[in-house]
Structures are given as C-alpha cells and as structure tokens.
Amino acid sequence: MTDVAVLAWRQYRLERKLFWRNPSAAFFNFLLPLLFLAFFGAILHGNQHDLNVIVPGIAGMSVMSTTFTALAFNMTFLREQGVLKRIRGTPMPSGSYLLGIAGNAVTNTALQIAIITVAGRVFFGTGWPRDWLELFVFVAAGVVCFASLGVAFSHAIPNFDSAPAYVNAVFLPVIFVSGVFYDAGRAPGFIKGIAQALPLKHLIDGLSGAMVHAHSGLGANVSALGVIAAWGVLGVALAIRGFSWEQRRA
Amino acid sequence: MSEPAIAVHDLRKSYDGFEAVRGIGFEVARGEVFGLLGPNGAGKTTTVEILEGYRQRSAGEVSVLGIDPGGRSRELRARVGIVLQSTGIYRHIKVREAVAHFAAMYPHPRDVEDVIALTGLEGKEEALARTLSGGQLRRLDLALALVGDPELIFLDEPTTGFDPAARRNAWQTIKALRELGKTVLLTTHYLDEAQALADRVAIIKDGRIVVEGAPRELGTDTRYRVAYRNGDGSVVEHETADPTTLLHELTAAALARGERLEGLTVTRPSLEDIYLELVDD
Numbered sequence: 001m002t003d004v005a006v007l008a009w010r011q012y013r014l015e016r017k018l019f020w021r022n023p024s025a026a027f028f029n030f031l032l033p034l035l036f037l038a039f040f041g042a043i044l045h046g047n048q049h050d051l052n053v054i055v056p057g058i059a060g061m062s063v064m065s066t067t068f069t070a071l072a073f074n075m076t077f078l079r080e081q082g083v084l085k086r087i088r089g090t091p092m093p094s095g096s097y098l099l100g101i102a103g104n105a106v107t108n109t110a111l112q113i114a115i116i117t118v119a120g121r122v123f124f125g126t127g128w129p130r131d132w133l134e135l136f137v138f139v140a141a142g143v144v145c146f147a148s149l150g151v152a153f154s155h156a157i158p159n160f161d162s163a164p165a166y167v168n169a170v171f172l173p174v175i176f177v178s179g180v181f182y183d184a185g186r187a188p189g190f191i192k193g194i195a196q197a198l199p200l201k202h203l204i205d206g207l208s209g210a211m212v213h214a215h216s217g218l219g220a221n222v223s224a225l226g227v228i229a230a231w232g233v234l235g236v237a238l239a240i241r242g243f244s245w246e247q248r249r250a
Numbered sequence: 251m252s253e254p255a256i257a258v259h260d261l262r263k264s265y266d267g268f269e270a271v272r273g274i275g276f277e278v279a280r281g282e283v284f285g286l287l288g289p290n291g292a293g294k295t296t297t298v299e300i301l302e303g304y305r306q307r308s309a310g311e312v313s314v315l316g317i318d319p320g321g322r323s324r325e326l327r328a329r330v331g332i333v334l335q336s337t338g339i340y341r342h343i344k345v346r347e348a349v350a351h352f353a354a355m356y357p358h359p360r361d362v363e364d365v366i367a368l369t370g371l372e373g374k375e376e377a378l379a380r381t382l383s384g385g386q387l388r389r390l391d392l393a394l395a396l397v398g399d400p401e402l403i404f405l406d407e408p409t410t411g412f413d414p415a416a417r418r419n420a421w422q423t424i425k426a427l428r429e430l431g432k433t434v435l436l437t438t439h440y441l442d443e444a445q446a447l448a449d450r451v452a453i454i455k456d457g458r459i460v461v462e463g464a465p466r467e468l469g470t471d472t473r474y475r476v477a478y479r480n481g482d483g484s485v486v487e488h489e490t491a492d493p494t495t496l497l498h499e500l501t502a503a504a505l506a507r508g509e510r511l512e513g514l515t516v517t518r519p520s521l522e523d524i525y526l527e528l529v530d531d
Contacts, residue, residue, distance in 0.1 A: 007355065014343075014351055021342040021378075081338025089302060089332040090398070091324045092355040246304075 004096050011092075011100025019104060025070075033062040033112060034119075040181065041124050048125055050183075052212045055120045057180040059113055059211065060204035063142040064171065066108040071150030072167050074101065076157045085246040102147055109143050120211060129211045134221070138206035141228045145199050148235030155242035174200050199231040253316055255280045255402050255433040256301060261310035263296050270296045272457035273310070278450075280401075283424070283434040285448030285465075287441065289529055293457040294437050295335070295406065301435070302332050302404055315402055328357055331395035331403040335410070339390065341380040345371055348379065349393050356398030368426065369393040370419060385416040392423065402433045409443060421446055441522040451521070453528055460528050465521050474518055476500065478511040485513075 020026055037058045044050040078084045078101075087097050113135075120126035129135045157166045177191050178184065178200035184192065195201040202224035209221050256278040263271040271293045278284040288294045299305045300312060303319040303326065312319060317326040339348060349366060353359035366372060369389045374382065382390065388408065395403060405424070409417045417440075424447050427434055438444055444451050445465045452462040461468060473489035476496055480486050490496040493516050504511050519527075 010351065010354055014347075017347075018340055018342045078338075082334060082336055083338050083340065085304070085334060086332075086337040086339070086394070088304070089327065089330075089334070090352065090355045091328040091357070093324070 004093050007092055007096035008099040008103070011097055012103040015100055015104035016107065019108075028065075028069075030066075030108060030112070033058055033065055034115060036061070037116060037119060041119070051124045052126055052208075053179070053183045054181065055116065055124055055126045056204055056208035056211045059116045059207045060142070060178070060200055061175050061180045062112040062116060063109055063139060063203060064146050064175070064200055066112060067105050067143055068146040068150035068153070069167050069171055070105050070108065071101070071147055072153045072157065073160075073163050074105075075151055075154035076163045077160050079154070079244060080160045080247050082246065088245045105147060105150075106143055109139065113139055117211070126212050130213065131210045134206065134210035137225070138203060138210060138221075138228075141206075141225055141232065142199075142203040145203075145228045145232035145235055148232060148239045149199075152235050152238035152242065155238070155244065159247075174198055177201075179204060196227075199228045202227040253280075254278055254313075255282070255315060256284070256435060257311070257313045258297070258301070259311040261297065261300065261312060262308045263293075263300060263305065264308045270457055271300075271307075274454070274457070274459055275310075276452050276459060276462060278433060278435060280433055281428070281431050282449045283428050283436060283447055285444035285451035286435065286437045286454060287439075287444055287451055287525060288454035292454045294454050297454070298404060298406060298435065298437055302330070303327065328398060329401050331398060331400035333391050333395045333403070333405045333408055335406045337391060339379045339387070339394075341378070343379050344376050345379070345382070345390060345393075346375040348390065349397050352394045353397045358399055359397055360399045362397065365393050365397045368396065369423060384411055385413070388412070388420070389423075392420075396427075400432070402435070403427060405434060405436045407438055408436070409438070409440065417443070441520070441525055445521045453525060455529055461524070468521060468524050474516055476514075476516050478514040481509060 037054070040054045040058070041051065044054060075084075088094070117129060117135075121128050153166070153170065157163050175181075177187070177195045178198060179187065179195065180200075184195055184201055184204070187195070202221075205224045206221045206228075254277040256276075258277070259275045261271055261274045262269065274293070274297055276284075286294050286298065296305065300307050301314055301319055303322045306320050314326060315329050317323060319326060343351070346362065346366065349362045353362055353365075366375060369392050371386065371389055371393060374386060377386075379387065379390065388411075392405075392408070408424070409420045412420060421443070424434065424436070434447075436444070436448060448465060450462065450464050451468070452459045454460070473491050474493040475487060475489055476493060477485055477487045478500075488496060488500075497516065500511060
C-alpha cells in the first residue's frame with residue numbers, strides 16, 4: 001500500500017508542476033474566478049449586503065470550476081489523447097493515478113478558497129469566516145460532489161474539441177441560477193425551484209453560513225448538506241459506471 | 251526458458267455478435283521478433299490488445315510470460331512494454347521528466363539516460379513534448395515503453411508516418427532490442443519492415459491466421475518467376491517451382507536458335523507478393 005501512496009504522490013507532484021506550466025489552464029482554472037471577485041468587489045464597493053452575497057457565491061463557483069469544470073476537461077483530454085490508455089498499460093495502480101489527478105484539482109480548490117477568504121477579510125468587509133468547521137465541511141462535500149460529477153460528465157463529452165461547449169452549457173446556467181452573482185432569495189419562483197434541485201445553491205448557502213452569517217451554523221444547513229451529498233452519491237456512481245480508459249471508437 | 255513468451259490457443263473475440271477473431275493460435279519464443287501482418291479490420295489490433303490486457307477474450311487460452319493477461323496483474327504489466335498505435339502524452343512534460351516519471355512506476359527500471367540514448371532523444375531531454383516532431387514523439391513512446399526494462403515489447407505499427415530515414419533509425423533501435431534479448435511482438439502494415447525485422451511472421455485475415463513462418467521461408471512452395479524479353483520486345487513470363495530445370499530448357503532452346511534471352515530475371519516471390527496473393531480476394 002505504501003507503494004500505491006508513493007506513486008499517487010509522485011503523480012500529484014507531476015500534475016502540480018504541469019498545471020503551472022500550462023498558462024491557459026492556470027488562467028481559466030485559477031485567475032478567472034479571482035478576477036470575477038475583483039470586478040464585483042469593485043462594482044459593489046460600499047454595498048455590504050451585496051458583498052456578503054458575492055463572496056460566498058464566488059467561493060461556491062470556485063469549488064465548481066476547480067473540480068467539475070477542470071476534471072471534465074482534463075479527463076476528456078487524457079482519454080482522447082490516449083494518456084489514460086498508456087497509463088493503464090503500466091504497473092501504476094489506477095487508484096494512484098486518479099488520486100494524483102483529483103489531488104491536483106483539490107489543491108486548486110483549497111488555494112482559491114484560501115485566497116477568497118483572505119480577500120473577504122481584507123478587501124470586502126466580510127471578516128474572517130464565522131464557522132471554520134462549517135467552511136471545511138461544505139468545501140469538502142462540494143469537492144467530492146463536483147469532482148465526481150465532473151468525471152461523470154466527461155463520459156458524456158464525445159471529444160476534446162466539443163468539451164468547452166458541453167462544460168459551459170452546464171457551468172454557466174448553473175452559476176447563474178444558483179445565485180453566485182445575486183441573492184438567490186430574490187430570484188423568480190421557477191428559477192428558485194431549479195436552483196433548489198441543484199447542488200451549487202446549497203453549497204453557496206452553506207458557505208454563506210460559514211463565511212458571513214454569524215448565527216446560522218452547520219446545524220442550520222444540514223438539509224443543504226444532504227442535497228450536496230445526494231448529488232455526490234449520484235456523481236460517484238456515474239463516474240465509476242461509465243468510466244472508460246480509452247476513446248470510444250466512432 | 252523453454253516456455254514461450256507468448257502462447258495463444260484458439261483465441262476468439264466477438265463484439266455484439268460480430269466475431270473479430272475466429273480461432274487464432276500461435277507461439278512466440280523468448281528472444282524472438284514476431285510480426286503480425288494483415289489488412290485493417292483483420293483482427294490484428296484486437297488480438298494484440300487481448301495480449302496486452304486491454305481487452306477480455308471471448309474464448310480460448312492466452313499466456314503472456316506465463317501469465318493470463320486477462321487478470322491484469324501488476325506483475326505482468328511490470329514485465330511488458332507497450333507502444334500503442336497512437337497514444338498521447340502530457341503536452342507540457344519534458345522528455346527527461348516523462349522518462350523518469352515512468353521509470354518510477356516499475357520495480358527494476360533502466361537508467362533514464364541510457365533509455366534516452368537508446369531511443370535517440372539525446373539533446374531533447376529538456377524539450378516539452380508539445381514541441382517534438384511526430385518522429386520524436388514516437389521515439390518518446392518507445393522510450394516510455396522500454397524504461398521499465400521489459401522482457402516483452404508490443405510494438406503496434408511503430409513506424410507509421412515516418413520518413414524513410416526515420417524508419418531506418420527505428421529499425422536499428424528494434425534490432426538493438428533483439429540483441430538485448432528482448433521478445434518483440436510487432437504489428438505492421440509495411441511488409442519490408444516485417445521482412446527486415448521479424449524472425450517469423452503470421453498473416454491474419456478475417457480473424458484467422460492464413461500463413462505463418464519465417465519471412466524467407468514463406469512462399470518456398472510458391473512458384474519462382476522467370477521473365478525475359480522476346481525478339482519482338484514483348485515480355486515472356488513463366489512460373490515454376492523448379493527454376494533450375496526451366497532455365498536450362500529456356501537457355502538451351504535460345505542458344506539452339508542462336509538468340510539471347512534479353513533482360514532475363516529469376517525472382518523469388520517477396521513477402522509482399524505472398525501477402526497480396528493471400529489477402530486479395
């Protein structure tokens with residue numbers, strides 16, 4: 001087992017190195033959410049109610065973009081390019097390899113949440129998170145949920161050229177209906193209904209409770225955690241069920 | 251070491267009712283270079299991918315280095331090297347980094363610098379994979395397959411898309427593998443490649459082996475072709491299993507008429523002739 005862990009660690013180290021070597025991936029996975037935060041922060045400057053919405057909203061979007069979006073792209077690329085098939089022909093255990101890739105995505109999530117947390121305190125007047133445990137629990141649940149959904153979604157993407165269209169067709173509507181950029185409570189009823197059924201709104205609710213609202217706490221957001229967990233179970237099942245090590249033949 | 255490197259017996263594979271492989275059997279001895287030939291869709295890749303452990307067979311027996319590849323054991327994967335037809339690599343990885351990364355996956359890897367030298371990638375150690383030419387990428391494929399110091403190497407169309415000089419270089423590398431005592435299973439479209447490299451070849455058609463043997467022995471039961479130009483310039487061709495007697499008769503008759511047999515040639519059928527004869531309907 002130590003061997004499995006050592007190989008996973010080596011794969012993780014390589015993924016990190018390559019991540020920073022690829023400027024476009026680093027930009028879209030990393031800087032874009034931070035730029036959004038900077039823009040909205042500047043626009044909403046002085047409006048604390050809206051800043052209290054946007055900071056956890058961007059945090060939730062970051063969880064989704066660093067896991068769901070990044071893994072859907074990555075897995076599609078690795079499958080289409082035959083990297084997965086090549087790895088499958090080596091003695092590297094599959095688990096080590098996938099752990100290395102997932103670890104890379106989770107590191108990006110952690111870095112972004114850390115930056116957003118600090119920015120909230122320093123620039124946007126939201127202060128330090130009220131409940132660190134709740135923040136950790138929701139980020140962890142969000143990571144598992146969106147990472148598995150990203151891998152599962154990559155099974156539906158036919159090739160890498162179409163990956164941006166497929167991913168954005170899901171990512172953009174979800175971030176708009178889920179109240180990343182506005183208070184979801186003010187949205188029309190049917191949008192609220194859609195958002196209620198999806199995991200991102202519940203992640204943002206949980207993050208909002210952890211980061212800005214003093215008296216909500218983990219207990220107040222148990223049902224939100226339940227929805228995220230349900231999507232997570234579905235995501236894991238679909239990710240494993242449809243997993244393919246090679247490009248399907250046309 | 252009398253046990254063969256690869257033993258295949260009555261191998262069958264069906265996809266959705268279509269039988270792609272219909273009872274293939276062959277053995278590859280240790281240290282042998284074995285060529286698998288055949289047109290597209292003949293069942294070559296399916297056969298090789300079953301041996302590599304990528305696919306499960308429908309029926310038959312398969313043993314690779316004494317192990318059933320269907321079990322996908324790590325031990326077996328540590329002892330074989332695979333060069334697939336088209337496999338990618340991370341675009342932003344450096345050559346040496348890639349070879350070293352793959353070396354760490356194996357229990358007894360070869361020296362990274364040795365492998366880079368063997369595959370002719372010296373001077374490219376710090377180059378990113380995305381900057382390599384097609385031929386260089388193919389050599390990197392080979393380097394990644396060799397770095398685990400495998401006993402058996404699968405080469406699936408290793409020189410497709412190469413220019414003639416690059417092909418000759420690749421052939422030298424494959425010959426070097428034989429000298430290292432490696433067993434090689436080679437699939438190729440190029441008959442000259444099989445003729446130059448393989449100790450034995452098998453030609454697959456419609457999921458079955460139609461002929462098997464050493465390239466130079468194949469077709470010894472086929473006819474030699476004797477050709478010359480007639481007095482009027484037309485080409486006369488004879489086919490015979492016994493060129494000695496035929497030549498004696500032809501030359502004797504020509505001398506008796508006081509003629510010469512212009513442009514006289516005697517040719518053995520090449521692997522290509524045999525292949526085309528077997529594969530064309």
